[in-house]
Amino acid sequence: MGELRGIPVDVERVDDDALVRQRIAEVVPAAGELRAMHPWGAVDKRSDEHKSRRAVLDALERGMRMRTIIHMSVMDDPRKAARIRQLHASGDLHRIVDEPIQQVLIFDRAVAFLRMTPFAYAPGTLVIRQQSLLTALIDLFERTWDRAREVDEPTHRLSAREREVLALIAEGRSNSAVARALSITEAAVGKHVASVFAKLELPETPDDNRRVLAVLAYLRGTVR
Known part of the structure; x- marks a missing residue:
């Protein structure tokens, strides 16, 4: 005391x-x-x-x-x-x-x-x-x-570059803006984005916006 x-x-x-x-x-x-x-x-x-x-x-x-x-x-x-x-x-x-x-x-x-x-x-x-x-x-x-x-929510592992790309997308950047920020080609950004979608198990559907879903996963902390 x-x-x-x-x-x-x-x-x-x-x-x-x-x-x-x-x-x-x-x-x-x-x-x-x-x-x-x-x-x-x-x-x-x-x-x-x-x-x-x-x-x-x-x-x-x-x-x-x-x-x-x-x-x-x-x-x-x-x-x-x-x-x-x-x-x-x-x-x-x-x-x-x-x-x-x-x-x-x-x-x-x-x-x-x-x-x-x-x-x-x-x-x-x-x-x-x-x-x-x-x-x-x-x-x-x-x-x-x-x-x-x-505790039972899945955690997805991305590469360092994929996390960088996703972080910039979370800021509202387009693929071309991400490419300029990271000094890589827009085609490379597209490949990284496609890899992120695959790792997050986000299939292309007419009802869902995969970029938004990926950003939500990033903000929830289920992406590492």
Whole structure:
């Protein structure tokens, strides 16, 4: 508990990871809701990962509501991706973001555990019970959740040049304008655009505008 210009601030720094885990374990049994954000995913030790998964499933079985936001890099590991999908199907709803996020656990509106650096499992955690700070963290979580994509939404991989082309199309540029911006031929742009459509599985139909659909996929973050 600190003080800021005479105002009590209920924030404690804990550097001992074992003590942080103990504090979290003390909160979990009485908590009804968990909001979580993880920058790089779960611990690498399989035994620890199994214990973590079992703890989540046990909490879900007793009725805890869980939502988790993860960084897209987690899904690059097939084992971690499978674990995420299992938890998602069990009720720990997951969404994915591309931008950097902090590691934080928010239990109800009572307490938050916030890593002091934006790296998973880095030392130093803030235990926050100050209501104004909790409200700010919850607001950050909800805004991040709203713009995140579903964990089972497919992600399409484009080449660096294809991403450049699509980014310029998203700015409203024509093929000729894209060609000038990238110093390539318009024919080359056409080939890149056709490749983007193929990778995004956007067939030519009289009812759909493929350029618009490709831009929407780009803006949703399902293109990498």
